[in-house]
Amino acid sequence: MLEKIEINFEKTVVVGIITQLQSDEKLNEYLDELEFLTFTAGGEVIKRFSQKMDKPNPKTFVGTGKIEEIHLYIKENDVKTVIFDDELTPAQQKNITKILDCKVLDRTNLILDIFAQRAETSYARTQVELAQCQYLLPRLSGMWTHLERQRGGIGMRGPGETEIETDRRIVRDRIALLKEKIKVIDKQMSVQRGNRGALVRVALVGYTNVGKSTLMNVISKSEVFVENKLFATLDTTVRKVVIKNLPFLLSDTVGFIRKLPTQLIESFKSTLDEVREADLLLHVVDISHPEFEDHIDSVNQILKDIKSDGKPTIMVFNKIDAYKPLLLDEDNLTEKTPRHQTLEEWKNTWMSNVGKRNALFISAVNKDNFEEFRENVYEAVREIHISRFPYNKFLYPDYNDAVEE
Structure with a gap:
């Protein structure tokens, strides 16, 4: 039992x-x-x-x-x-x-x-500790009452540091040390990114808990940790993916959230570099969440903050299997949102025209509409690849030889 x-x-x-x-x-x-x-x-x-x-x-x-x-x-x-x-x-x-x-x-x-609970690798733990120290520094006097007691009297006069000043100095030294450690790791990761060659880079971005890691597992046939909790994935995972005969690199990044602490944006700079250096973004949205429009705005704002808002982007509306139409208003006269159940109905909504490319509607768990998703990603990657390698006969055997001459 x-x-x-x-x-x-x-x-x-x-x-x-x-x-x-x-x-x-x-x-x-x-x-x-x-x-x-x-x-x-x-x-x-x-x-x-x-x-x-x-x-x-x-x-x-x-x-x-x-x-x-x-x-x-x-x-x-x-x-x-x-x-x-x-x-x-x-x-x-x-x-x-x-x-x-x-x-x-x-x-x-x-x-x-x-983030501290979820950090698995040494790099993630370093990033989180730096963010925690930056948050902690101005709050030291308020977090431990013993630190604010400055005793006077016999033997307590003269030069020296109060306990609060000592603790502040320790935290500042720790921040400096962590920043140096992150610089070293950033340099290593930059070299790793450079060693990936000229392969097209695709990054999954989106609000936390929208199903990016599940989608990553399905596309790349890998085993990225998935859980129905916020920030299940902190470390960036990069996998080589081949659709038809076209290889590219796919990265799964940390989820965004409203009111994201500025300390985390600064500390997770290198993780966000995967987004900055991506050639194509797949913006994953949990369409079953009642506030998904706000989530889209929040992600777009963070992309703007990290100067990645102008990149080619495909909107991927995930979890269509879990979508539930909103109930009628209290007067029972008007429905807030129409019922969308078939793929064609989804495609006839305003969401289909978000972004420069037509949006996609999928279920990563059930693999609904997954072939169309693969085809669209393939075409987008192929366009980038052609612009980078215009005469690759292996990938484009029908390319006009006369152009090359």
């Missing part, structure tokens, strides 16, 4: 605010995502708190009444962790921790924690 394994999730509550720039509906979307992030990190959200404000309270993020309400709830329900949807300033984190007397995290800290 199999022994039942019990998983103890950490009890948490999440907190967000409604502002002029963030509606109630938008906040609920973000808190849904924050809840999934919490689950990925090993926590269970038992309560959500929200408050309507013009702007965050500079001292406690939410109002004093709301912070007291949260304090009362976590005491009564033995909650150990409170997670805020937006990044807290060092002062806010310090003040909130004093009032709530529990672990206080923000979205950035949570994402960094997930």
Whole structure:
């Protein structure tokens, strides 16, 4: 008889605010995502708190009444962790921790924690540690109360460093060391990329948990780790793929997310170099997610930030097998989204014309419409290849010999 394994999730509550720039509906979307992030990190959200404000309270993020309400709830329900949807300033984190007397995290800290759990290779661990140190440095005085005690009196006067200054220096030294280590690895990876020759490079990009690794496994017949959690893949995987007689390199990159910490973009520079140096991007979208349009915008913004938004791109709408049409409005008169079930119906939607090429609709799990996907990728890679090697008779036996003469 199999022994039942019990998983103890950490009890948490999440907190967000409604502002002029963030509606109630938008906040609920973000808190849904924050809840999934919490689950990925090993926590269970038992309560959500929200408050309507013009702007965050500079001292406690939410109002004093709301912070007291949260304090009362976590005491009564033995909650150990409170997670805020937006990044807290060092002062806010310090003040909130004093009032709530529990672990206080923000979205950035949570994402960094997930990355730390998921980092497998030495390079990924180095990147994550650098991002954590950069996040930690301005927050040292707020995270450990013993560091702010500067004692006076006999034997305590004169030159020397306070504990907080010592810790800051240690963290700064560590940051410098990690940056040097990453420089060395970046140089090695740059050489590796250079050694790949002139093969066309294709990169899978997209929001986290859209099925990039599953698609990678199906195309390249490899075994990239797949899990229904956020940021299942941190390390870039590169595989040589051949469609018909045409070889190219396919890379699976780290997933993007809304409000992606700037520390991670900086630390994962070399991982994102795979995207920067790609000749073709396959932008994978989870069409079954109700907020997939926002996800597209978020990915496009990050591509713009890393100066990769002008690359040839094929939109790949994945998980058509899991798509569920939205329910009727409360008045039961109009449907928010038409029901799309057949491939032809999908192709008649606005999504089909996103980007310069026609979009593709697939299911990587069930391999639905996979032949059309392969054909479209082949044609796109072939165009790039022809521009690079215009007289390759092996790949293009029908090419007019007169041109060469």
